[in-house]
Amino acid sequence: MSVFAKASAKRSARAAWTGLAIAGVSTLLLTACAQGGTPPAETETPTGDAGDALPIAEGERDLALKLGTILPQSGTLAFLGPPEEAGVQLGADDVNGADSGLAVEVVYRDSGDTTTDIATVSVTDLLSQDVSAIIGAASSGVSKTVIDQIVAAGVVQFSPANTSADFTTYNDNNLYWRTAPSDVLQGEVLGNTIADDGNATLGMIVLNDAYGTGLAEFTKTAFEAAGGEVVAEALFNEGDSSFDSQIAEVTAANPDAIALITFDQSKIITPALVGSGFPGDKLYFVDGNLFDYSADFAPGLITGAKGTLPGLDVGTLGDFTDRLLTVDPALTDYSYAAESYDAVTLIALAAYAANSTDGAEIAKYLRQVSGGSGEGEKVSTFEEGVALLAEGQQIDYDGPSGPITFDENGDPTEATIGIFQFADDNTYSRIGDG
Template identity: 45%
Template sequence: MRTGILARNAAVAAAALLVLTACGGGGDDEGGGGGTEAGGGGGERQVNVYGTDGNMGNALANAFSDQPGALDGMKGTTPLTELSSDFTDRLDQIYPNLEDYNYAGETYDAIIITALAAQAAGTNDANVFKEYVNGMTFGGEKCTDFAGCLEIINNGGNVDFDGISGPLAFSDPGEPARASFGIMEFDDQGVLTPTSFVFAGDEENASSDEGPAYAPAGTTGEQLAIGTLLPLTGNLAFLGPPEVAGARLAVQDINAAGGVLGQDVRLAEGDSGDASTDTATQTVDRLLQEGVNAIIGAASSGVSLTVIDRITGAGVLQFSPANTSDQFTDYNDNGLYFRTAPPDTLQARALSDLIINDGNNTVGIMALNDPYGTGLMDNTRENLIAAGLAEDSIQTLTYDPQAANYDAEIQQMVDFNPDAIVVIGFEESARIIEGLNSQGVGPQR
């Protein structure tokens, strides 16, 4: 899953650092190998605890609202780039009382790119305009909004859209070749604050195929219909509001600029639920019956894997703002699957660099047993080994998010006694963190 989380209070506190998304993991104030004494004389070692984009944000902070310091020093990685106050203010107007802006930019960009590709192709047929998607993100004249990009198209130019979520620069599989990640940290009040930004990947790996020639300027045609498959319920429901806001704002901006193919874009919204339900399948079936040309979502990699064949097999484009599993890079999707979130091969590099730079020599990784969790775990392990850690200094385990408790997994970490513990998961991460804290190996000071 991936892509950027930002609590409102973190954004305010960090305005000078130009950050509007966040995620956490953990480490002591000196960032060194977990050697800090806990409790001022208790003799326990302070273990560095890290998280990723799936579990760090207001949902985790709210779970510990009555336990000050429970997340103190926890830090980690998330797909993150600067969001302007103008963008977040407009999101707030679209969807009042947002607590986070998680993946709002990525959702916005996915819809803008889809609309530009359809206009450039001169058709709402996804089997045709799919060939234009990658080329919207590199190689041409720079533009940063739909209106500006549409003007380039109408003037016979070639578009290079630099979106809210970054320069994009898609590679052949239809995903960012390079991405920005934020290093975020919880303070003793549970507030996320930014510490730095890092990049992973290389824009030189972007595709060299800019797609076919554009249709004549001003080409009109049948209405472009875009559906959403976003988490309104389930274990990623905290991602739903900002993603919905991003989708609505994108369609509003597109239609204000004249629409696509001479008509307003139609938006049909839907719930993805999570991988434990068939909500996504029901939503996809409804959206396909309504005749959508593209579906934005899902947020969860596991959910997308349950419906990708259904969507792309129907000749409809699927564009996820948050899928990060590396399974999608080589997936047989008929060229109809794209994502604005970077693959976990990139996040794993940023995460492993953070762990190594903090001086950790032994690392335990606890991962949700789904494509997102296992993929990020495996890639992080490979990067840690490539950075010089011995294989036997890294212990990995997966867990069932529906389990009654995680006592056995937590005990395994206690027995391993690592310098650092990485928790890769969703809302169930709160129970794991609580268990780690109770055993003296969590982030709590």
């Protein structure tokens, strides 16, 4: 079993979103490999390759599409909730504004984290309301607690932020999809970035769940392939509040750099690490903990530290971020907002193509409308897409998160990983793409 990540040539995003060239797009070539969890299972592929697309359903549309969300309003990923929910709402607004005969209603619920049973309660509530699809969770660990329940109900689960490689071959009956790339790619970019910075040895403090251990494995593989050595890897569990033993274990190995593969536990771990004498500029963060620490840390604590985060540079997204602020004026972080927007848009386009709000029927068309099959015409908005679908034409949707192009496992085959660096005020900015 193997997983390969291969860089593709630069390509441009649709003018409606960026008007600019997007650099650093990478193509993931994923083969069947799961890191623990449910054993690999064959996944039905109803749309097949490019020549095997389903015909677009005929007839007028009068569809009421109800979507639910299980995004983090509480817990260790709560900072991701506002941008993700804003992306969902903006997507729904754009679908409803197209006057296509398809109307979206969204029911928002909390996912919590893996220390609570909030996600299960939320999913049970949403399923009782006959939703066609559930967007979320953000946490791969949380998604693992509810995916079987959602799949058994015949409902689409669509995550904008799950990155665990376990989902690639999960036995999901073709109902699980995501716009976030597998950690295969983020791990490669993170490991190579750490090596490229001249570090020969690496320690890691890792959340012991599907997200943390998977990303750590791919980071280690890339770092060691570049000639480095991982000298310590200390695990902790969700809900832990003291990390003294993990910090002692990793610093005792005297690594050149330390990667923090955590959620908001980094707010405790980081000052403790630096307080123990480890240099703040030798810390590396990931998507689960890359956020504004200006209110949490003393100025200069992590100046020069770096991190990685999937997604395009928000500076290339034209008016998309401005439009998000009309939904939530308090937004200061846009992580996974574009992926959430695209989740809504793709679900709506698939429902329109199927002329159905049944979850299984929507799932049959998701790969197709993303350009993974059907050899469709490029579109960058829901309105453009339904105009062609209404004529029976195939489409290939690329939205503000960039090119998507689902493979047969419901994974995006193209993605961009940003590389970021922290300034003296403990805020971060993009310095490149991996």
